[in-house]
Amino acid sequence: MNIDERIWDKLFKIKTTGRDDSKADYYNYPYEPTPYGVLERLGNSGWIKKKDVILDYGCGKGRVSFFLSYQTRAKAIGLDYDERMYEMALENKKTALSGNRVSFKLGSAEDFEVPTMVTRCYFFNPFSVEILKKVMARITDSYYQEPREILLIFYYPSEEYISYLMTQDNVEFVDEIDCTDLYAYEDEREKILIFQLVY
Numbered sequence: 001m002n003i004d005e006r007i008w009d010k011l012f013k014i015k016t017t018g019r020d021d022s023k024a025d026y027y028n029y030p031y032e033p034t035p036y037g038v039l040e041r042l043g044n045s046g047w048i049k050k051k052d053v054i055l056d057y058g059c060g061k062g063r064v065s066f067f068l069s070y071q072t073r074a075k076a077i078g079l080d081y082d083e084r085m086y087e088m089a090l091e092n093k094k095t096a097l098s099g100n101r102v103s104f105k106l107g108s109a110e111d112f113e114v115p116t117m118v119t120r121c122y123f124f125n126p127f128s129v130e131i132l133k134k135v136m137a138r139i140t141d142s143y144y145q146e147p148r149e150i151l152l153i154f155y156y157p158s159e160e161y162i163s164y165l166m167t168q169d170n171v172e173f174v175d176e177i178d179c180t181d182l183y184a185y186e187d188e189r190e191k192i193l194i195f196q197l198v199y
Helices: 003-012 036-043 063-072 083-095 129-145 159-166
Strands: 053-057 075-080 102-106 120-123 151-155 171-178 191-197
Touching (some): 003 036, 003 063, 036 063, 053 063, 063 075, 063 102, 075 083, 129 159, 129 191, 159 171
Antiparallel strands (some): 171 191
């Protein structure tokens, strides 16, 4: 566990460190929080504004929602299928600096009806590409109910995710935020890819 991560948690009055694979399986991947350095870079990128509503898929203990809502003043919805993680996120909400702009939902991503106010969707490889396809259908349904700009934000994207996204006619690549310099090791997956839903 990186000491910097604990310091950030303390500043935000939350507890989100540590990996958890107790409920992981072939389709749903372990909880691993997005590093704060990456979130800071995303928050400073200009892609998320105060008027936006972020939907964090596989939110775990809520770090992404709390940080981005604090830094950008956007509202955030965290979604997780794991009841234990959901309860931890709710505990964090009681003390978090930006808790009043954050809500959490318990449920499966593929069954979750995307609220029509959502404009940004965040993914840190929470599930398999099979589930991602169903989630994309849900996001598309929400877009048709209320046409608007929807950005899809992928941190540390898998090759399967990228291959799938690049073949979708209704998805357009708009930006890459390089995060490789945040770490001593070289890893080309240390980046944030941003796509836009287009029709």
